[in-house]
Amino acid sequence: MLKVTGLRKEFAAVVAVDGVSFEAGNEEVFGLIGPNGAGKTTTIRMILNILVPDGGTVTYDGKGFSDEVRNHIGYLPEERGLYRKSKLLDTIVYFAGLRGMKRAAAKAETLRWLGRFSLEAYRDRKVEELSKGNQQKVQFICAIIHDPSIVVLDEPFSGLDPVNQIVFKDIFHELRAGGKTVIFSTHQMDQAEKLSDTLCLINRGRVVLGGTVRDVKRRYGTNSLHVEFSGDGAFMSALPGVRRALLYANAAELELETGANIQTMIGAMNGKIDITKFELVEPSLQSIFIQTVGDSNAAAPPVEAA
Amino acid sequence: MITKVVSVARWEYLEKVRSKAFLIGLFLTPILMVGLGVVPTLLITQADTRTKVIGVIDPSGAIAAPLADLVQARYRLADGSPNYVIRPLAVGPAADVQSAAAEADRETGAGEIEGYCLLGPVPEADSAVEYRSKSVGDIQLVENLQQAIRIVLSERKGLSMGLDMTVIRALNVKVDMKQVKLSKTGEKEDTGFLQVFFTAYVFLFMLFLLIVTSGQLLVRSILEEKSNRIVEVLVSSCSSTELMAGKVLGLSALGFTQIGFWALIGVIASLSFGIVLVTPGIAALLIVYFVLGYLFYAAVFIGAGSPLTTEQEAQQVTSYLVMILVLPIALAFPAMQNPDATWLRVLTFIPFLTPTMMALRIPIQMPSLWEILGTILLMVVSIFFAMVVAGRIFRIAILSTGKSPKLAEIFRWAKEG
Numbered sequence: 001m002l003k004v005t006g007l008r009k010e011f012a013a014v015v016a017v018d019g020v021s022f023e024a025g026n027e028e029v030f031g032l033i034g035p036n037g038a039g040k041t042t043t044i045r046m047i048l049n050i051l052v053p054d055g056g057t058v059t060y061d062g063k064g065f066s067d068e069v070r071n072h073i074g075y076l077p078e079e080r081g082l083y084r085k086s087k088l089l090d091t092i093v094y095f096a097g098l099r100g101m102k103r104a105a106a107k108a109e110t111l112r113w114l115g116r117f118s119l120e121a122y123r124d125r126k127v128e129e130l131s132k133g134n135q136q137k138v139q140f141i142c143a144i145i146h147d148p149s150i151v152v153l154d155e156p157f158s159g160l161d162p163v164n165q166i167v168f169k170d171i172f173h174e175l176r177a178g179g180k181t182v183i184f185s186t187h188q189m190d191q192a193e194k195l196s197d198t199l200c201l202i203n204r205g206r207v208v209l210g211g212t213v214r215d216v217k218r219r220y221g222t223n224s225l226h227v228e229f230s231g232d233g234a235f236m237s238a239l240p241g242v243r244r245a246l247l248y249a250n251a252a253e254l255e256l257e258t259g260a261n262i263q264t265m266i267g268a269m270n271g272k273i274d275i276t277k278f279e280l281v282e283p284s285l286q287s288i289f290i291q292t293v294g295d296s297n298a299a300a301p302p303v304e305a306a
Numbered sequence: 307m308i309t310k311v312v313s314v315a316r317w318e319y320l321e322k323v324r325s326k327a328f329l330i331g332l333f334l335t336p337i338l339m340v341g342l343g344v345v346p347t348l349l350i351t352q353a354d355t356r357t358k359v360i361g362v363i364d365p366s367g368a369i370a371a372p373l374a375d376l377v378q379a380r381y382r383l384a385d386g387s388p389n390y391v392i393r394p395l396a397v398g399p400a401a402d403v404q405s406a407a408a409e410a411d412r413e414t415g416a417g418e419i420e421g422y423c424l425l426g427p428v429p430e431a432d433s434a435v436e437y438r439s440k441s442v443g444d445i446q447l448v449e450n451l452q453q454a455i456r457i458v459l460s461e462r463k464g465l466s467m468g469l470d471m472t473v474i475r476a477l478n479v480k481v482d483m484k485q486v487k488l489s490k491t492g493e494k495e496d497t498g499f500l501q502v503f504f505t506a507y508v509f510l511f512m513l514f515l516l517i518v519t520s521g522q523l524l525v526r527s528i529l530e531e532k533s534n535r536i537v538e539v540l541v542s543s544c545s546s547t548e549l550m551a552g553k554v555l556g557l558s559a560l561g562f563t564q565i566g567f568w569a570l571i572g573v574i575a576s577l578s579f580g581i582v583l584v585t586p587g588i589a590a591l592l593i594v595y596f597v598l599g600y601l602f603y604a605a606v607f608i609g610a611g612s613p614l615t616t617e618q619e620a621q622q623v624t625s626y627l628v629m630i631l632v633l634p635i636a637l638a639f640p641a642m643q644n645p646d647a648t649w650l651r652v653l654t655f656i657p658f659l660t661p662t663m664m665a666l667r668i669p670i671q672m673p674s675l676w677e678i679l680g681t682i683l684l685m686v687v688s689i690f691f692a693m694v695v696a697g698r699i700f701r702i703a704i705l706s707t708g709k710s711p712k713l714a715e716i717f718r719w720a721k722e723g
Contacts, residue, residue, distance in 0.1 A: 048542040050705065067545065075542045081535040086321060097313040098543035142539065 001025050002047065002150050002181050007056035009042050016042040018205040019056070024181045024198065026149075029172050031196030031213075032185040033285075035293055039205040040185040041078055044154050047183075048075055060150060071100035074148035076139050078155045078185075084128040088119065091127060092141055099146040106145065113141040117167070132159040140168065144175070151175060153184040157191055169195055189286040199285075203293045217282045220291075224283040225254040225265070231273035239268055246287055253287050310544040314552020319559045322523045331519040332564055335512060336571045354383060358447065359391045361410050361422030366429045367398035372458045381450055390450070395422060414439060423451065429459060503642055505584060505669040510638070512568060513596055513665045514631045517603045520560050521627065524553065524604070525611035525620045528704065532615065537704050546701040554604050554693070561600045565593060584669060591678070592668055598685040599661025603627070605692035606658075609720070612696075612703040613711050634662040645671035654681060657688035695720045 002024045009017040017039040024030035034040050045051040047058050049065050060069045083091055089110055096106035114120050117137045127135060136159050144151055157165055172195060175182050186192050192199055193213060201209035209216060227236070228251045236252050237245035241260025246253040262280070269275060283291075322328055360377075364370040374392035381389035396406030403424075410422040421439025435455055437448060457478050464474035531537040540549055569589070584592070606627065614620050634641075634653075641650055645667065654663040654673070660681050667673055702719045703711065711719075 045538070048538070050538050050541050070543055073542065075539055077535045077538045079535045081537075081539045083321070083530065083536060084534070085325075090317075090320075094313065094317045095539060095543065098310055098540065100309070 001061050002030075002183065003059045003062075004043070004047065005057050005059075007043060007046055007058065008054050009039075009046060009051060010054050016205055017046070017053075020200075020202065020205070020207055021056075022200045022207065022210060024150075024183050026179050026181055027176050028181055028198055029176050029196050030181065030183045031192040031199040032183060032202065033187065033189065033192045033199055033289065034185075034202035035187055038202045040187075040202055041154055042205075043202065044152055044183075044185060047152060048073060071146065072149045074099075074143040074146065074151040076143040076151075076153040076156055078158075080132075080135055080139055082127045082135060082139060082142075085126055087124050087126060088114070088130075088138060089123040092138065092145060095142040096145045099148070101146045109145050110141065113145060117141065133161055133164055136160055137164065140171075144171070148180070150181045151183065153182070155186060156184050157186060157188065165191075189284070189289050193285040201289065201292060208292050209288070213285070216288065217285070220283045220288050222280060222282050223256045223258070224281050224287060225252075225256060225262070226277070226279045226281045227252045227254065227269070227275060228277035229269075229273040229275045233273055235272060236269070239265055241265060244287075244291065246284075246290070253284060255283060255287060255291065310548045311552045311555060314540075314544070314549055315555035315559065318527070318553050318556025322520070322527070322556070322560050323563060325523060327523060328519060328560070328564075331515055332567055335515050336568055338511075354389055354446075357383065357388055357391055358420040359393055359418070360447075360451065361393050361395045361413065361419045362397075362425065363395050363401070363403055363406050363410065363422060364397045364425045365399065365401055365403055365427040366425065367401075368462065369425055369429050369455070369458055370394040370397050372461070373454055376458055377451075377454050380454060390447070393419060399427075411438070420444075420447070423455070425455075429462060502670055503638065506638060506642070506666050507635070509584075509592055509665040509669060510635055510662055513599055513662055514628075514635075516561060516564055516596065517600060517631060518624070518628055519564075520557055520600075521603055521607040521611075522620075522624055523560075524557055524607050525614065525624065526617075528608075528612050529614060529617065529620055532612075532704060541705065546704065547697065549704075550608065550697055550700050553608065554601070557604050558601065561597075561604075565596055569593070588668055588672070592665060594682065595661045595664045595668075595685075598682065598689065599665075601689045602657060602661070602685060602692055603631075605689060605696040609692065609696035609699045612700045613706065613716050615706075630658050631662055633659065634666045637663075638666060641666055642670055651677065655684060657684060657692075660685055660688075 004023070005021050007017055007020040008015070020039070020043055022030075022032075032040050032043065042051065046053045046056075049070075058065065060072065063069065086094075089107070092110040092113075093103060093106045096110065097103060101109070111120070111123070114123055117134075119134060119137060122130060122134070127138065130138065136156070140153075140156065143153060156168060160168065172182050172184075176197075184195070196213060198212050199210065199216065200207055211219075227233075230250060233247055233252050236242065236254060237247065239254070241257050241264070242254045243257045244255040246255075266275075266278070362370045362373060370392065371394070374394070377390050377392050378388050383389050395410050396403060407422075407424065410419070413419045414421055421437055424436040424438065426435070435452075437451060460478060461471070461474050464477070465471070531540065544552075572589070610623050610627070611620060614623060637650075637653075640647070644650075650663070650667065651673075653659050654667065654677065664673070664678075664681060699716055699719050703716070
């Protein structure tokens with residue numbers, strides 16, 4: 001379990017993280033979401049003791065940071081953190097050793113994980129010879145090989161194809177089933193929605209939304225209209241009763257004003273587009289995200305986080 | 307704590323020991339050293355193994371024949387055959403010196419003769435004799451020839467003054483000057499100027515390459531770790547103290563591999579070819595300074611290298627350190643001419659120069675005991691402080707990315723910790 005209380009970090013004149021608090025329990029996949037530069041990475045670096053916070057505390061299973069804690073945390077950094085010229089097997093065994101694993105055990109586990117990711121054939125290849133996606137897998141193995149109780153993953157899905165995203169997702173669930181705390185950051189809401197049990201939305205260094213995915217969505221009510229169609233749907237954002245519209249090529253998510261008349265809307269759409277699906281739904285996380293972040297960003301200029 | 311330090315050390319060692327830069331340095335350096343140091347020494351001191359033909363242009367007609375006889379009798383190769391054969395090219399007053407010289411130039415160029423002597427028209431005068439050849443470095447040949455000509459001339463002069471030939475012979479004593487270097491304790495060492503010079507050079511160069519090779523490897527790996535965010539994984543896995551200790555340890559192992567390998571080559575060379583650059587005692591003392599210098603510069607490279615963010619800056623900083631390291635090479639000649647100079651002593655007590663200055667001075671003339679003990683103590687203390695300061699800089703610098711910090715900022719880190 002990881003508990004973050006009132007975390008704060010300033011860089012020069014910029015407050016990158018401003019009083020962030022959240023709790024990620026055991027058997028939980030926790031999504032740390034927010035736009036680029038929101039303070040996600042800075043928060044993660046403080047959790048890992050890479051940066052020293054200017055204020056606030058972090059506890060790991062109730063204890064403060066110590067050398068012992070290091071061995072029970074796994075970390076996947078946002079940009080790839082691997083030695084390009086080194087061999088796969090050597091690299092993973094080294095990182096496992098740094099987390100306190102014995103060499104023999106580390107080697108056996110490395111081979112097992114390389115097998116799981118179909119990378120056995122590359123064990124003696126240099127990291128730089130691998131594709132981006134495969135490098136990300138290696139990085140992921142480095143983060144979980146020592147069986148940590150808290151796994152922190154910064155943007156784990158960048159550069160990963162859909163097939164491997166599913167592999168990662170399965171492992172997330174295995175870790176959760178094993179009683180671990182999995183914390184991952186992303187700015188892709190569909191991933192956060194699909195993967196996380198609990199989430200925390202950070203914007204400009206502050207928590208703007210938090211709770212289980214179900215709670216968050218329920219809080220926003222069933223006031224969205226999901227439409228799938230063919231044709232030009234551009235007019236929909238201007239329909240009466242639509243507060244905000246997310247338009248895609250063949251689908252639209254319309255956030256409705258309270259008391260909007262659905263019958264009138266169907267009438268207005270008829271003849272302009274060819275509707276294949278029309279559904280009243282809970283808003284997607286994407287919609288909630290844009291709504292929440294858009295509202296708070298309108299008030300102040302964007303902040304650059306380190 | 308210790309296991310993580312060992313993990314880092316092991317990694318640093320194995321990854322670098324396999325790197326091309328290290329392997330090139332490891333093997334190339336001894337080859338370079340042999341090329342630079344041992345071969346010229348050998349060539350100069352080695353006896354000829356084949357007979358050399360030397361032409362003589364003698365306008366007086368009085369020197370060539372007796373010179374040929376004398377040289378034939380006087381200089382022999384190890385197998386008993388004559389060392390030199392004198393070939394008269396143009397002899398007598400009627401000789402055309404100009405065309406004979408042109409022909410001799412051609413023959414020398416073609417390698418038919420080693421070179422030729424151009425004597426003056428009046429042999430009794432103290433005239434200059436020219437020796438022309440492709441290489442003017444054959445000190446032994448020139449010296450032998452000079453001596454032979456002098457004997458022939460003095461015999462002629464003596465006879466003309468009415469002296470008896472036996473008297474003249476008795477006056478012509480052959481003197482072989484052998485250089486013997488005395489060490490402080492009065493022991494005799496059979497070493498010539500050139501050998502001392504090359505030995506000092508060889509050790510200076512070895513130390514220089516040793517430090518620069520691993521220093522560059524170290525800085526480059528820190529740069530990669532910083533630019534690649536590997537450092538985040540490292541620092542979340544172990545403390546920066548463990549990380550630095552591991553790096554220093556790994557790097558030291560690397561250095562000792564290099565020193566050990568070179569020492570082995572030295573031992574093999576001395577056992578199988580009889581090439582002895584230094585006595586085992588001196589070698590041991592040199593190794594002490596190698597180790598001290600290596601550790602000191604490991605700290606310097608960590609302190610100076612960890613705040614950098616680009617390859618260009620790294621090259622710049624490395625080149626400054628290289629300049630400090632090569633400085634004693636520039637001082638090699640004056641140091642040999644006057645090994646007791648006060649300025650040499652003063653420079654030796656600057657920690658950045660101590661190891662290289664000692665590597666230069668020890669083969670030339672053993673410094674006094676107080677200097678040796680004093681500099682060793684100085685280096686131990688300097689290494690301690692350099693490590694502390696480097697550690698303070700390292701801890702903050704490895705996590706700083708983007709713009710490189712200003713010098714004032716680095717000083718603040720070093721001071722406050």
